[in-house]
Amino acid sequence: MSNLQSDLPMPIQGTLESEKARRSRSTALLEWLQGWLVTVDHKRLGILYILYSIFFLLVAGAEAIFIRIQLAIPNNHFLTAEVYNRFFTMHGTTMVFLVGMPILFGFANYVVPLQIGARDMAFPRLNALSFWLTAFGGMLLYFSFLGGGLYGAGNAPDVGWFAYAPLTARTFSPGNATDYWALALIVSGFGTLGTAVNIIATIFSMRCRGMTLMRMPLFTWLYLVVSGLTLVTITPLTAAQFMLLIDRYLGGHFFDTQAGGSALVWVHFFWIFGHPEVYVLVLPAFAIANEIIPVFSRKAIFGYPAMVAASVGIMFVSLGVWAHHMFTVGMTSVTNAFFVLSTMLVGIPTGIKIFNWIATIWGGRVRFQTPMLFCLGFLYQFLIAGLTGIMLSVAPMDWQLHNSYFVIAHFHYVLVGAIVFCIFAGLYYWYPKATGRMMSERLGKWHFWLFVIGFHITFDTMHFLGILGMPRSIYTYQPDRGWNTLNLIVSVGGFIQGIAVLIFAYNFIVSYFKGDVAGDDPWDAWTLEWTTSSPPPVYNFAEEPEVRSRRPLWDLKHPYDTDWEYEG
Amino acid sequence: MSSEEKNPHAGENTGVVALPANTAWPVVLAFGATLCFASLVMNPGVGIAGIVLVLVALVGWVRQIFPHEHHEEVLVVAHTTIATTARTEVGRIELSEIQRSYLPIESYPITSGIKGGIAGGIAMILPAVLFGWLTQHSIWYAVNLLGGAGAAYWTNPTTAYIAAFHWSGLLIAVVIHAVICLLVGLLYGALLPMWPRHPILLGGILAPVLWTGVLHSVLWFINPAFANRIAWGWFAASQLFFGIVAGLVVARTGRIQTRQPLPFALRMGIEAKELMSTEQEDEK
Ligand code: HEM
Numbered sequence: 001m002s003n004l005q006s007d008l009p010m011p012i013q014g015t016l017e018s019e020k021a022r023r024s025r026s027t028a029l030l031e032w033l034q035g036w037l038v039t040v041d042h043k044r045l046g047i048l049y050i051l052y053s054i055f056f057l058l059v060a061g062a063e064a065i066f067i068r069i070q071l072a073i074p075n076n077h078f079l080t081a082e083v084y085n086r087f088f089t090m091h092g093t094t095m096v097f098l099v100g101m102p103i104l105f106g107f108a109n110y111v112v113p114l115q116i117g118a119r120d121m122a123f124p125r126l127n128a129l130s131f132w133l134t135a136f137g138g139m140l141l142y143f144s145f146l147g148g149g150l151y152g153a154g155n156a157p158d159v160g161w162f163a164y165a166p167l168t169a170r171t172f173s174p175g176n177a178t179d180y181w182a183l184a185l186i187v188s189g190f191g192t193l194g195t196a197v198n199i200i201a202t203i204f205s206m207r208c209r210g211m212t213l214m215r216m217p218l219f220t221w222l223y224l225v226v227s228g229l230t231l232v233t234i235t236p237l238t239a240a241q242f243m244l245l246i247d248r249y250l251g252g253h254f255f256d257t258q259a260g261g262s263a264l265v266w267v268h269f270f271w272i273f274g275h276p277e278v279y280v281l282v283l284p285a286f287a288i289a290n291e292i293i294p295v296f297s298r299k300a301i302f303g304y305p306a307m308v309a310a311s312v313g314i315m316f317v318s319l320g321v322w323a324h325h326m327f328t329v330g331m332t333s334v335t336n337a338f339f340v341l342s343t344m345l346v347g348i349p350t351g352i353k354i355f356n357w358i359a360t361i362w363g364g365r366v367r368f369q370t371p372m373l374f375c376l377g378f379l380y381q382f383l384i385a386g387l388t389g390i391m392l393s394v395a396p397m398d399w400q401l402h403n404s405y406f407v408i409a410h411f412h413y414v415l416v417g418a419i420v421f422c423i424f425a426g427l428y429y430w431y432p433k434a435t436g437r438m439m440s441e442r443l444g445k446w447h448f449w450l451f452v453i454g455f456h457i458t459f460d461t462m463h464f465l466g467i468l469g470m471p472r473s474i475y476t477y478q479p480d481r482g483w484n485t486l487n488l489i490v491s492v493g494g495f496i497q498g499i500a501v502l503i504f505a506y507n508f509i510v511s512y513f514k515g516d517v518a519g520d521d522p523w524d525a526w527t528l529e530w531t532t533s534s535p536p537p538v539y540n541f542a543e544e545p546e547v548r549s550r551r552p553l554w555d556l557k558h559p560y561d562t563d564w565e566y567e568g
Numbered sequence: 569m570s571s572e573e574k575n576p577h578a579g580e581n582t583g584v585v586a587l588p589a590n591t592a593w594p595v596v597l598a599f600g601a602t603l604c605f606a607s608l609v610m611n612p613g614v615g616i617a618g619i620v621l622v623l624v625a626l627v628g629w630v631r632q633i634f635p636h637e638h639h640e641e642v643l644v645v646a647h648t649t650i651a652t653t654a655r656t657e658v659g660r661i662e663l664s665e666i667q668r669s670y671l672p673i674e675s676y677p678i679t680s681g682i683k684g685g686i687a688g689g690i691a692m693i694l695p696a697v698l699f700g701w702l703t704q705h706s707i708w709y710a711v712n713l714l715g716g717a718g719a720a721y722w723t724n725p726t727t728a729y730i731a732a733f734h735w736s737g738l739l740i741a742v743v744i745h746a747v748i749c750l751l752v753g754l755l756y757g758a759l760l761p762m763w764p765r766h767p768i769l770l771g772g773i774l775a776p777v778l779w780t781g782v783l784h785s786v787l788w789f790i791n792p793a794f795a796n797r798i799a800w801g802w803f804a805a806s807q808l809f810f811g812i813v814a815g816l817v818v819a820r821t822g823r824i825q826t827r828q829p830l831p832f833a834l835r836m837g838i839e840a841k842e843l844m845s846t847e848q849e850d851e852k
């Protein structure tokens with residue numbers, strides 16, 4: 001084992017090339033693989049995170065397609081009820097924990113050190129450990145498809161992504177499927193915590209000369225906020241998972257109402273984690289939009305201090321709204337009122353952000369390239385999502401709509417309409433930096449338009465299904481409910497999105513070999529990552545950069561009209 | 569650590585850069601830990617393998633960083649790009665003079681709106697109590713109508729019940745009334761610059777009409793019991809009273825300069841030290 005350690009040459013371009021000639025192909029391949037396995041380079045780990053997440057995006061996307069085939073027509077028998085339950089559980093769990101979180105941390109890994117002019121993360125080895133914990137956690141979750149069957153009754157988890165008690169008790173969830181769910185999330189949760197600590201330490205201690213906190217790119221600012229939020233949200237989930245395992249195996253009664261515990265305690269724990277978690281996912285999406293919108297509008301971000309303040313504000317407010325997921329459990333009217341009001345409060349900082357993005361675009365010379373298109377889609381969809389969120393935050397309204405397709409529509413509007421759109425925007429934006437090649441604009445436009453059309457066909461329609469009373473998590477329905485046509489439309493939209501994602505995947509792979517050569521700074525951007533070569537050298541910067549404003553590259557490009565004259 | 573490696577992440581450009589060496593221990597540790605957890609549902613053998621891996625990895629990891637952190641020297645390949653752009657021209661957004669003239673140079677401070685809200689809120693008690701006295705011979709009637717809106721356990725109260733005194737009704741009514749008056753006052757203050765010359769018209773007439781209209785259309789959803797008993801004429805009258813008093817209070821506070829004449833960058837909250845100092849010098 002120990003010869004793996006260190007003395008092998010880093011497989012960077014150039015160093016590897018000379019060796020390649022001498023060795024046979026398979027050794028070279030093995031060495032290349034090993035290089036990725038033992039890497040501590042933040043860029044490589046970032047890429048690993050992102051590839052890993054895209055893989056699971058395709059997997060969980062396929063699960064969604066199966067779900068939609070099943071629901072396309074009434075009384076369908078494409079999937080059995082049991083398999084259907086597993087699929088929506090795995091779909092939700094995968095998308096949140098194996099796609100959303102790792103891809104966003106992947107972006108952080110790749111971009112944050114470059115943006116702040118550092119050579120790596122603060123703790124490179126911890127970084128590797130965190131990635132591999134996340135990765136193995138995900139594999140453990142999917143191993144349940146086999147293992148849940150091999151070692152006891154049952155199969156993949158089927159308790160929903162929120163795994164409400166008492167369904168998770170051993171009586172109702174025999175076998176090991178639920179255990180795999182809990183264990184996988186515990187393992188990947190430790191990885192997430194490691195990364196969050198690492199990002200915070202990196203941002204606080206590794207900024208280059210001149211980069212004060214208020215000169216940091218907003219992308220980096222948001223990751224600081226997100227990482228702080230992650231530390232306080234993942235921990236209750238991990239604690240609750242341990243409590244669940246104690247209940248299941250050591251005779252605990254935390255969530256067993258009949259033995260003096262409380263099923264509601266689980267619900268509280270889950271949403272104390274769950275609501276901030278949705279902000280852990282959406283703030284990085286904001287981070288990406290904060291980079292792309294100004295660059296493609298050719299204007300500095302509008303209201304930088306307000307953006308920072310709003311981000312920090314959102315972080316705090318989002319910690320006090322969790323019980324808006326619980327209006328139907330029968331809380332007191334005072335509690336209901338509190339969570340109605342606190343939830344509505346989130347609208348204020350969020351509104352500030354939306355106005356600032358619009359003000360950034362206003363009067364700009366907008367370039368409608370693929371990253372920007374996705375950001376524009378994000379802006380519109382996030383607005384609608386916020387509005388349906390405010391509707392749901394009105395307790396009496398929620399009593400009608402809770403657990404209906406309206407809720408599904410609301411949160412997919414955020415998770416897909418805002419977050420996935422921004423993820424795509426970010427992938428198109430930083431792909432040239434990471435690979436040295438551009439992704440095809442033409443395919444990118446196809447991807448965008450198909451995806452946006454499919455998205456609206458699917459998720460706009462879901463709102464109506466919810467209002468018509470269709471509950472979530474049902475595996476089929478009777479034909480006389482008046483839901484047939486709408487469900488078919490939803491499914492068709494799902495397929496269109498599926499095609500769009502396949503186009504993306506094709507573009508992603510083929511551009512790596514055939515894309516146009518990107519150059520260092522293909523978008524004419526302003527942050528430090530664009531000063532390095534594409535892809536950047538292992539050491540990122542030959543010399544530590546020094547910045548004097550929020551847009552160091554603007555200053556370089558416009559020496560007679562620099563930002564620092566105004567920023568002070 | 570040699571002196572050159574003092575800070576491996578931020579070295580000078582000496583031709584080589586020391587970077588943390590690649591290591592297999594993190595992935596081994598992660599795998600071992602995963603096996604440990606997985607063994608809880610698999611079999612003890614998996615757990616033993618996991619523990620062994622964890623221990624080996626820990627030892628290996630510690631030996632990697634003690635006594636000397638393993639580093640790799642990477643040759644710096646000169647890469648000199650000078651950031652350039654084809655877009656050398658910098659455009660500035662021009663605001664036309666007409667656009668500016670809509671923005672008032674003088675307005676009332678926002679705090680005057682809050683003061684107005686407080687004064688109006690106190691004044692409004694008069695018509696409200698009068699309404700209770702005249703229609704139900706009870707000064708508590710209006711109070712309880714409002715307070716009952718926040719006390720969920722008052723299900724279907726009788727008129728006599730509402731007309732009687734209740735501590736809970738009074739307390740809740742005071743809280744609701746105070747909060748709403750403050751918020752309305754704040755909103756009023758924020759809206760003042762839109763119509764800075766006619767505070768009484770805005771606060772006294774327009775706002776009460778709008779507010780009454782909004783409540784008239786939504787009260788059935790918010791609180792049907794309240795909506796059943798409310799007398800809209802009295803309601804509108806007390807709103808007007810509130811508005812006029814608030815408007816008068818605002819009109820009595822002096823106007824202040826808005827930030828409109830200041831440079832744009834200053835108004836945006838950009839910390840423009842340079843800008844500010846040149847401005848001041850200009851004035852001298
Ligand atoms: C202004 C912002 C928002 C408001 C007011 C809001 C409000 C709500 C409310 C009241 C619910 C509960 C509905 C119910 O279960 O009956 C809900 C559900 C949900 N929201 Fe939001 N939301 C907002 C933004 C977001 C964001 C940014 C995300 C994700 C990044 C998000 C993701 C979710 C999810 C995942 C659920 C449902 C979880 C489940 O039941 O499985 N929401 N939202």
Ligand SMILES: [Cu+2]
Nearest residue numbers: 275322324325
């Ligand atoms: Cu929530």
